[in-house]
Amino acid sequence: MPEIKERPILFSAPMVRAILEGRKTVTRRAVKFPFIDRAAGCELSGNEIGPEEIRNNCPYGVPGQRLWVRETWYCDHFEVMRGPYLKPDDLDIREALDDGTLVYAADGLTPYEADQPIWKPSIHMPRWASRILLEITDVRVERLQAGEGETAFESRYVAEGINRIHQGDGDYAFHPFKSEPGPGSWTDPFDAWRELWVGINGAESWNANPWVWVVEFKRVTP
Incomplete structure (x- = not known):
């Protein structure tokens, strides 16, 4: 197919x-x-x-x-933050979503309300980070x-x-x-x-x- x-x-x-x-x-x-x-x-x-x-x-x-x-996003992983936004081998997407390592501006700042994420523009979102x-x-x-x-x-x-x-x-x-x-x-x-x-x-x-x-x-x- x-x-x-x-x-x-x-x-x-x-x-x-x-x-x-x-x-x-x-x-x-x-x-x-x-x-x-x-x-x-x-x-x-x-x-x-x-x-x-x-x-x-x-x-x-x-x-x-x-x-x-593609939407405004942030991933709290040192390899992602330094670019070029390739998916790290040790990053489990489901776990990252559950523990707040991978977050989206559309959802607000939880669980990082105390520390404002440096949002990544939607145009820079890689396929692996897309949730929709x-x-x-x-x-x-x-x-x-x-x-x-x-x-x-x-x-x-x-x-x-x-x-x-x-x-x-x-x-x-x-x-x-x-x-x-x-x-x-x-x-x-x-x-x-x-x-x-x-x-x-x-x-x-x-x-x-x-x-x-x-x-x-x-x-x-x-």
Whole structure:
């Protein structure tokens, strides 16, 4: 049986928490044009993409392939701290997770609350330190703001990890980061999605309404 192809993907701490809690099952990433059609060997622009080009050329993979998550991390092992982040022969991953030798910023600082770890950027996380593995279930392309006007019930953006906050009497508010009632929440998931995108990519990217890869996934056992 052929080996399943895996690729790394970066997620911020709030999105890591959303994945771990089962709230995030999709990610949207801007399409960078032009890109090369792998089958035809030619460049494609935004006016030329169709279902097959989308499925075959997504840089994050195709359904059935996997993504291993890179997140901000720290490993209290002298060989790891000095780089280049190769896995030491004497490091047992399960034990390192249990005793706090290997920790993740998304989880807070326990058990190192007294001594602030010098966090390693997510881009420097090696495969062996990753704790989250995702299987791609679908890939498509759409405009960033394609779901504007959808009701809160049907909004496609809740699956981005948007918090659905119960306000009482059957009312809900939405926020990309906060999970408790309070100021700054939105009545429309679309607005919470906009806040999330702008926080990562900037207002200019939002206003441009670019084409985005829509990568749906499910979490699987590493």
